[in-house]
Amino acid sequence: MNSLIVSPTALAFAVVLVLIALVINLREKIGLEKDMLIGVIRAVVQLTVVGYVLTYIIKVDRLWLTGLMVAIIIFNAALNANKRANGIPHAFAISLLAISTATLLTIALLVLTHSVRFTPSQIVPVSGMIASNSMVAIGLAYRSMNASFHDQRQGVLERLALGATLKQASNAIVRSAIRTGMAPTIDSAKTVGIVSLPGMMSGLIFAGVDPTKAIMYQIMVTFMLLAATSIGSVIACYIAYPQFYNVDLQLR
Amino acid sequence: MTLILTLDQVNYAPQGKTILSDIDLEINENAFITFTGPSGSGKSTLLRLIATLLTPTSGVIKYQGQPQAMLPKPHYRQEVSYCFQQPSLFGETVRDNLAFPFSIRNHPWSQKRAEQALASVELSEAMIDAPITSLSGGEKQRVALIRNLLFPPKVLLLDEVTTGLDSDTKDCVHRLIASYHQQGMTILMVTHDETEIAAAEALLEIRGGRLEAKHE
Numbered sequence A: 001m002n003s004l005i006v007s008p009t010a011l012a013f014a015v016v017l018v019l020i021a022l023v024i025n026l027r028e029k030i031g032l033e034k035d036m037l038i039g040v041i042r043a044v045v046q047l048t049v050v051g052y053v054l055t056y057i058i059k060v061d062r063l064w065l066t067g068l069m070v071a072i073i074i075f076n077a078a079l080n081a082n083k084r085a086n087g088i089p090h091a092f093a094i095s096l097l098a099i100s101t102a103t104l105l106t107i108a109l110l111v112l113t114h115s116v117r118f119t120p121s122q123i124v125p126v127s128g129m130i131a132s133n134s135m136v137a138i139g140l141a142y143r144s145m146n147a148s149f150h151d152q153r154q155g156v157l158e159r160l161a162l163g164a165t166l167k168q169a170s171n172a173i174v175r176s177a178i179r180t181g182m183a184p185t186i187d188s189a190k191t192v193g194i195v196s197l198p199g200m201m202s203g204l205i206f207a208g209v210d211p212t213k214a215i216m217y218q219i220m221v222t223f224m225l226l227a228a229t230s231i232g233s234v235i236a237c238y239i240a241y242p243q244f245y246n247v248d249l250q251l252r
Numbered sequence B: 001m002t003l004i005l006t007l008d009q010v011n012y013a014p015q016g017k018t019i020l021s022d023i024d025l026e027i028n029e030n031a032f033i034t035f036t037g038p039s040g041s042g043k044s045t046l047l048r049l050i051a052t053l054l055t056p057t058s059g060v061i062k063y064q065g066q067p068q069a070m071l072p073k074p075h076y077r078q079e080v081s082y083c084f085q086q087p088s089l090f091g092e093t094v095r096d097n098l099a100f101p102f103s104i105r106n107h108p109w110s111q112k113r114a115e116q117a118l119a120s121v122e123l124s125e126a127m128i129d130a131p132i133t134s135l136s137g138g139e140k141q142r143v144a145l146i147r148n149l150l151f152p153p154k155v156l157l158l159d160e161v162t163t164g165l166d167s168d169t170k171d172c173v174h175r176l177i178a179s180y181h182q183q184g185m186t187i188l189m190v191t192h193d194e195t196e197i198a199a200a201e202a203l204l205e206i207r208g209g210r211l212e213a214k215h216e
């Protein structure tokens, strides 16, 4: 596993790559240089901290500590999904429920089928992948729902006037929101290996793991992300759509 | 005569802006009431309140003696059916719109009934697969109307549904409405149309959010 070590000097040289991006930005007046710097600094700081934290968690190997780490990951993912909700009431609670169900259910299945061992070195990164993909899916689904309820307001009103229940009035919108949320996961499942070599697989191959083994892991990851994003977006959308109505079954 | 709808001191003032004030109204079963009044006076708002698409700020609307708040909304809206002024239609095709009343009632789709309904407002059967974006304003208005009538409601709320139709098509819509009225349907119709106003059985005027009997 240690066939590849990134030395501090190598990393320092990699900074040159960031400088190239910065220069292009300044020259072309794209105006992203501030965001880029913040992004670079945050990436370095966050990853360094997480690196030490992970090392510690893996070393002490305590159930409660692993659980706490997973909880923090899920909490942060829900906070982020909430930002995309753009005013949907209770979006944080809804996201928390959806992401934790998606993450815990998927992990439970993986552990029960012995695809993943219950050790921090496997549980924590896998939770991170699942939670972040669910977070992105749910965020996209929220955005789609907000846009549809806005653009199709008259259509929803007409359905309500015809005597539809909230579910019947929202069905088309909810379905398309779930589709939108899952689209990136499905697209990447379709193109995996042809267009992109996903981060995890590339990382493993980079680090010297036999590509066939890395690919086995990637197949598992693809399946688990499909499961997790569908569970997450379905839960989030079905709990979120009634928030667009008031108690008198009218659009807010 | 039995009362089907009563409005008792109904006010509608969202965010403090008064749109309707102190509306008192008793409507008998099988009545045909025509509402008129200047643009922006609150006619659509009144029909939407009756349809429970809006909730009065104060006052009570009763249907068959029961306050609206006591009645399950989806079922009530199927019995007291509001047809929009300038409907947009939903979904992709005319079929989506005509199939909706069937699907919300868990009723099997009947192509024949849909085609008869289209024919009743002088639309061709072939229109059933037309994309909604290809329809003219008047065609949309008629599709919306038969959407409300596929399962005939007890009370029909018509919001300027003949605006923009030529006089032949208007006559056809009038005959259709009249035939449902003869079968016992209660009809509340908002209009600016001179001939509809002249033909009205009972005419009420709304001015500045208040209801007045119309004096010629």
Ligand SMILES: Nc1ncnc2c1ncn2[C@@H]1O[C@H](COP(=O)(O)OP(=O)(O)OP(=O)(O)O)[C@@H](O)[C@H]1O
Residues within 6 Å of the ligand: B014, B017, B019, B037, B038, B039, B040, B041, B042, B043, B044, B045, B046, B085
């Ligand atoms: N959601 C709303 N919030 C605030 N004001 C509204 C709202 N809907 C309608 N209004 C206002 O209420 C008043 C009455 O509107 P309404 O649509 O009932 O008029 P109307 O009599 O049907 O007019 P028209 O003949 O042009 O259709 C108008 O001044 C309108 O601007």
Ligand SMILES: [Mg+2]
Residues within 6 Å of the ligand: B043, B044, B045, B085, B159
């Ligand atoms: Mg109006």
